[in-house]
Amino acid sequence: MNVKSQYFVMLFKSVSYALKAEKILKQEELPHKLIPVPKHISSDCGICLRFEPAIQSKIVAALANKVEIEEIRELAN
Amino acid sequence: MNRNIIYFDNAATSWPKPEATIRAVETCLRETGGSPGRSGHGMSIEASRVIFNARDALSRLFSIDDPLRIILTKNATEAINIVVFGFLQPGDHVITSSMEHNSVMRPLRAMEEKGIELTILPCSAEGELDPGAFVPAIQKNTKAIFLTHASNVTGTIMPVADIGRIAREHGLVFCVDAAQTAGAFPIDIRATDIDLLVFTGHKSLFGPQGTGGIYIRKGLEQVISPLMRGGTGSRSEYEQQPDFLPDKFESGTPNTAGYAGLTAGIDFILSRGLNAITAHEKHLTELFLQGIGDIAGITIYGIKDTARRIPVVSFNVRDMDPATVSLELDERFGIMSRPGLHCAPAAHKTIGTYPAGTVRFSFSYFNTEEQIITAIEALRKMGK
Numbered sequence: 001m002n003v004k005s006q007y008f009v010m011l012f013k014s015v016s017y018a019l020k021a022e023k024i025l026k027q028e029e030l031p032h033k034l035i036p037v038p039k040h041i042s043s044d045c046g047i048c049l050r051f052e053p054a055i056q057s058k059i060v061a062a063l064a065n066k067v068e069i070e071e072i073r074e075l076a077n
Numbered sequence: 078m079n080r081n082i083i084y085f086d087n088a089a090t091s092w093p094k095p096e097a098t099i100r101a102v103e104t105c106l107r108e109t110g111g112s113p114g115r116s117g118h119g120m121s122i123e124a125s126r127v128i129f130n131a132r133d134a135l136s137r138l139f140s141i142d143d144p145l146r147i148i149l150t151k152n153a154t155e156a157i158n159i160v161v162f163g164f165l166q167p168g169d170h171v172i173t174s175s176m177e178h179n180s181v182m183r184p185l186r187a188m189e190e191k192g193i194e195l196t197i198l199p200c201s202a203e204g205e206l207d208p209g210a211f212v213p214a215i216q217k218n219t220k221a222i223f224l225t226h227a228s229n230v231t232g233t234i235m236p237v238a239d240i241g242r243i244a245r246e247h248g249l250v251f252c253v254d255a256a257q258t259a260g261a262f263p264i265d266i267r268a269t270d271i272d273l274l275v276f277t278g279h280k281s282l283f284g285p286q287g288t289g290g291i292y293i294r295k296g297l298e299q300v301i302s303p304l305m306r307g308g309t310g311s312r313s314e315y316e317q318q319p320d321f322l323p324d325k326f327e328s329g330t331p332n333t334a335g336y337a338g339l340t341a342g343i344d345f346i347l348s349r350g351l352n353a354i355t356a357h358e359k360h361l362t363e364l365f366l367q368g369i370g371d372i373a374g375i376t377i378y379g380i381k382d383t384a385r386r387i388p389v390v391s392f393n394v395r396d397m398d399p400a401t402v403s404l405e406l407d408e409r410f411g412i413m414s415r416p417g418l419h420c421a422p423a424a425h426k427t428i429g430t431y432p433a434g435t436v437r438f439s440f441s442y443f444n445t446e447e448q449i450i451t452a453i454e455a456l457r458k459m460g461k
Contacts, residue, residue, distance in 0.1 A: 014311035014324050015114035016145050019129035036117025046311060047117045047125070 007075040008056060009035070010049040011042060013068060018047050021067045028062045030055055041073050050075060083412045083448045088229050088257060088389050088419075088439030090279045090286060094342065098283055101341035105334040113333050114310035124333050131288075131336035132323075134343040138282075138351075139274065140265040141292055148326040149336065152289040153256040153277035154180040155304075159291065159326060160252055160273055161185060161223075163302040167192025169220040172249075174206050174235065175199045175427045176228040179420045181254055185223065194218065200427050203380045204233035211243050221250040226258040230424040230437065231379030232362075232389035234262070241270030250297065256280060257387055260346050262355055272297060278335070281354075281441070283342030288335040291326075298322050305329070354442045358388040361440045361449050365390060368453035374460035378428050378435060391419075391428070391435035394459050399436045402459065406436075410455040414438050 012018045018034055025032045032051045041048070051059055056072065063069060084092045105127055111120030113128045132144035141147065150156045161184035165171065173185060175197050189195045196214045200206045211222070222244050227234045237253055244251035252273040255264060259274075260281030266274065271292075278288030293301070299320070306318040307328030319325055346354060363383050369375050374395040380386055394402045399416035406412040417434040418425050425431040438452070 013321055014309065014319070015125045016129060016132075016323055019125055020143075020145055022126075023129070023133065034122050046114075046313075047122055 006052075007050050008053050008072055009038070009041065009075045010051070010059070010072050011037065011070040012046075012048070013070060015046055017067055018049055021049055021063055024062055024066060025049075025059065028058075030059055030062060032059065038075065040076065081411045083410070083444075083451060085438040085440060085444070085448075085452065086413045086415050087280065087441035087444075088437065089415055091281060091283055091441050091443075093443055094285070094338070095283050095345040097341040097345050098285065098338040102285060102334045102338040105337035109333070109337070112330055115308075115330075127333050127337045127340070128331060131340045131343075134340045134347075135276075135290065135292075138260070138264075138343050138347065139292060140267045142267070143295075145322050146295065147290050147292050148323050149288070149290045149331060150326075151287050151332065152279070153254065153275050154289075156275040156277075156289055156291040157181055157223075157252075157254065158184050159304050160275065160301065161188055162304060164250070164297075164300065165193050165220065168194075168218060170194040170196065170216045170218045171221050171223060172196045172198060172211060172214050172219060173223040174225065176204050176206065176230070176233065176235070176424045177223070177225055177421065178229055178254065178256065178424075179422070180256070181223050181225065182421075182423055197423065200233075202428050203378070204228045204231035204424065204428060205380060206235050206240075208236045208239035208243065211240060212247075215243075215247050215249070219247070219249055221252060223252045223254070225254045225256075226264070227262070227387045227389075228379075228421070228424055229257050229389060230391050230419050230421050230435070231428060232257075232386035232391075232439075233379055234258075234385050234387060237271070238269060244272075245270040257389065260343070260351075260354075261358060261387060263351055266292060278339040278342070281346075282339060283345055284339030285332075285335045287332045288339045293322065298325060301326075303328070349442070357442055358440055358444075359383050361444055361446070362386065362388045362390065364446060364449045365438065365440070365453065368449065369456055369460075372457055372460040375456060378430065388440040390438045391430070392438075393430070393435055394456065397459075399434050402436045405459060406452075406455060410451070412452055412455060 111124035113124035136144040259276035274292040278284030279286040309324040403416035
């Protein structure tokens with residue numbers, strides 16, 4: 001990929017996990033947004049957490065051992 | 078209509094609710110809308126937050142590290158049924174007490190017919206349980222202990238710390254029914270050996286009816302089957318139930334507005350301070366027990382020490398039928414009480430009041446000294 005993705009999305013087992021992550025990231029003041037899971041990423045009817053690639057390591061560290069992450073994907077523009 | 082009512086039936090359901098509870102239910106119905114965990118649009122995410130906030134508030138109140146270890150149910154009864162029917166297998170042995178509510182006793186009796194062994198440890202006439210009686214009752218096939226945190230008939234607080242230790246030492250699962258204590262008495266999951274904590278939202282947690290839940294200690298969810306299966310909003314491509322918390326045990330659209338109210342109720346408790354609530358209710362109980370202690374025609378049940386009881390008092394007036402006493406209290410004095418067996422026939426057999434039962438007063442943070450004094454005077458008139 002030549003052009004860097006503007007956003008990454010983090011997928012979880014269920015909405016409850018996403019909300020737990022949201023609470024932690026709010027406390028840590030790491031910018032993020034909960035959005036519906038795009039169809040091309042998963043057929044699951046859920047939400048995922050969108051963030052900028054630059055803060056990926058900070059977000060992963062904040063959630064380590066607290067929220068199980070399914071996967072992190074690039075969000076196609 | 079409510080001007081002169083004295084509501085002493087908080088052990089059945091608390092009333093009044095904090096204004097914040099009522100407002101939260103209304104706001105949720107009016108503005109939040111949306112199906113939690115289902116659709117992903119803004120209103121659905123907001124509804125999901127309502128549900129998560131309830132878990133979060135409960136985990137703060139009970140000192141639970143992970144809010145996702147709390148399963149939301151419609152009441153304590155549903156929660157107990159999940160544990161009894163999802164966890165116990167024919168051939169298992171279970172120990173419980175003679176002070177249990179039918180919400181515990183009936184599911185256990187039903188499983189007894191399906192092949193579990195049940196030991197019901199007798200309690201004293203004051204409803205006290207001797208922790209020493211547990212160890213001799215443990216068998217090779219003992220799997221779990223089910224124990225009420227406090228009796229809904231006598232208010233007697235059970236020695237859950239001691240029994241928890243015994244359960245831990247013997248590798249037994251310890252399930253505590255906190256229907257009467259959650260929100261009125263401190264419960265610290267980190268500091269105790271409770272594996273499964275069952276609670277209801279509409280009593281001392283000041284939430285609406287139709288709210289409750291279970292805390293499940295890590296790992297136990299794998300050996301408990303759900304009672305119901307269905308849509309969870311997760312893993313939708315699979316036709317099998319998810320195996321993780323909380324989705325495994327939460328199928329179908331929940332009572333979102335109810336949980337909005339429950340969160341507000343818990344926030345109310347935390348803002349006033351649980352200790353302040355416990356102290357006020359203890360004070361009212363002491364005042365009441367002192368006030369009726371010298372009325373000749375009144376028999377009071379349960380232990381005298383208010384440090385070891387919740388604000389629930391069972392009594393009888395002379396040889397009057399409890400139902401007659403309750404009716405008279407209602408019609409003559411506007412006092413709401415609950416007569417009879419309180420869904421706990423074993424407890425009444427234990428204290429010697431079966432089958433007629435007792436009259437029960439149960440106080441809340443919203444009751445006042447003045448109401449207690451009015452009730453004492455009413456009983457003084459009736460005791461003569």
